[in-house]
Amino acid sequence: MNYHIKASSISNEDAVIHVKESNIDFGTTSKTSEILPNPAELFLGSFAACMLKNVERFSVMMKFNYSKTTLEVNATRLENPPRMENLVYHLTIYSADQKINTALLKKNIEKFGTIYNTIKQSCNIEGTIKTSPNV
Structure with missing residues (x-):
């Protein structure tokens, strides 16, 4: 591609x-x-878009339904040389489905996410995925 x-x-x-x-x-x-996002925020937005696209993709493959997801992403900018480090995310999946295998979903996102894997080459990534009842 x-x-x-x-x-x-x-x-x-x-x-x-x-x-x-x-x-x-x-x-x-x-x-x-x-007012407007800066390049660093667009970078984090690209990471978020990759994760959310993969939630949608894997919901079909893993056969779970959800009403929405929320994702918070934080990163630290280091100065010398200027770069992002320590990217931390918290993904919440709102669903009545109590059988969502969040550990497998996390593994799949980490293995198959294009932007995720690109960033992982130069930046530490940590995160959590949890479910919550529908809102």
Whole structure:
């Protein structure tokens, strides 16, 4: 598989990532630092997207139903050289299905997640997966 995106920016303005029929605005200036995601947050968002896509994928393969998921991702930025380290996630799956094998789901995400495995090459990843009754 190959992937392709485009991105553009205007001097002293912010930037946009163009993916298929979507445009994702992100901040490159200080005036929008509290409004738009920055590149580090987009990086963490890519990790989150990978995990959530795999929850959907493995829900079919592992035969479980869920109403929604929530995912919180935190990471530490180190200074020299600038990089992300110690990525920590907490995934909650809301489901009435009490037989979800979260250990197997975690193993599958860690083994088959493209972004997960790319990040794992350079960054420590720790996380938890838990279930909660439907909301």
